[in-house]
Amino acid sequence: MSHIHIPDGIIPFSWWIVGYAITFIIMFYILKDIKNDDVRRKIPITGIVAAIMLLGMSIPLGIIPVHLSLAALAGILVGPGLGFISVFVVNTILALFGHGGITIVGLNTLVIGAEVFIAYHIFKLLTGKTKLFLRAFISTSTAVITSLIMMILIVGFSVDFNEAIPHHHSDCSECHSSIDNTHHHEGENHVAAHNNHLEDEHHHGEDGHHHEEGHNNISDTQYLFFSGWAALAAIFVIAIILESLGIALVVNFFAKIRPDFIINI
Numbered sequence: 001m002s003h004i005h006i007p008d009g010i011i012p013f014s015w016w017i018v019g020y021a022i023t024f025i026i027m028f029y030i031l032k033d034i035k036n037d038d039v040r041r042k043i044p045i046t047g048i049v050a051a052i053m054l055l056g057m058s059i060p061l062g063i064i065p066v067h068l069s070l071a072a073l074a075g076i077l078v079g080p081g082l083g084f085i086s087v088f089v090v091n092t093i094l095a096l097f098g099h100g101g102i103t104i105v106g107l108n109t110l111v112i113g114a115e116v117f118i119a120y121h122i123f124k125l126l127t128g129k130t131k132l133f134l135r136a137f138i139s140t141s142t143a144v145i146t147s148l149i150m151m152i153l154i155v156g157f158s159v160d161f162n163e164a165i166p167h168h169h170s171d172c173s174e175c176h177s178s179i180d181n182t183h184h185h186e187g188e189n190h191v192a193a194h195n196n197h198l199e200d201e202h203h204h205g206e207d208g209h210h211h212e213e214g215h216n217n218i219s220d221t222q223y224l225f226f227s228g229w230a231a232l233a234a235i236f237v238i239a240i241i242l243e244s245l246g247i248a249l250v251v252n253f254f255a256k257i258r259p260d261f262i263i264n265i
Contacts, residue, residue: 002111002147003057003069003094004155006163008101015158019106023088026113030081042078045261049074050086057094064223066239069147071112072119072140073247077254077261083116084109111151118143132255132262136248144240165221165232 004011049070056068074083091108094100100108122139130138155163223231255262 002115002144002151003067003091003100004104004108004111004151005100006104006155006159007098008103010101010163011104011107011158015154016103016107019104019108019110021106023106023109023113027085027088030084034081039082042082045258046074046078046082046086049077049083050090053086053090054093057090058097058099061239061242064235064238064242066235068239068243068246069112069115069144070243070247071115071147072143072243073250075116075118075120075143076123076136076139076247076251080117080120083120084113087113087116107154111147111154114150115140115143115147118146133248133252136251137244140247141240141244144243148236148240 053070053074056070058067060067071083071087074086077083078086088105088109091100091105091112095102095105095108119139119142122142123135126135126138129135152161155161221228221231221235223235226234251262
C-alpha cells in the first residue's frame, strides 16, 4: 500500500540518490552480519515470501484503489535482514516492469522495508503478552501505518502531496492518454494542436501529471459514499485492516504447519 508509483524524472535527484545510498548501506551491514546457517535455513521461505510480496504489490485489490505490500509478513517469517533484502529485490523487479521508476527503488525499499523492521520488533516485543493472531495483527497494522506516513511525507515534500493519493495514478494515465492524442493529431492541424498544448501547459506539469489550481485532487476523491478527506481516510483504514487481517491469518497458518518459521512463537 505504501509503494511509490511515481515514474523516473519526477522525484528530485537529491532525494532518490540518498534513498539508494541509505538502502545500500543497510544491506551492506545486513549481509556483513548475516549468518550462513540462518541463510541456508531461511532461503526457501524467503523466496516464498518474496513471491507473495511480488504478487501483492502487482495486483490491485479491486474493492479499494490500492494493493497490499505484505512486507510485514517477511519480517515475521524471515526476520528483518532477509526481509529487507527481499523487499529490495521485489522493488527492483517491479521497477523493471514499469511499476514505479528505477530511480524510486531505493526510496521504495526504505519505505516498505520499514514495515519489515517494525513488524518484526513489535511481533517479538509482544511475545507471551497476547495471542499469536493479535500479535500479527497489531505488528502489521503499526508497520503499515508507519510506512504509509513515510511514503506520504517523502512524496509530499519531494514532489506534491497529491501524488500520494491512491486514485492519482489512474487519473494520470488519462492525462498521458490525452497528451498522446494531442501529439497524434498535431500534423493534421498544427494551430489547433498548438492551442491545445498551451491549454495543457496550464493544467499539466512537464511530467504529464495533473495539477489543478488549489490542488483539488483530494477533494475530488470518491469512495463508497465518502468524498474528499473522508474517502481517503476510508481507503487507508480498509486497506490497513485487510492487510493486517490477511497477514495474521497467514501467520496463524504457518504456526500450524511450520511453527519453526515463526519468530518467538
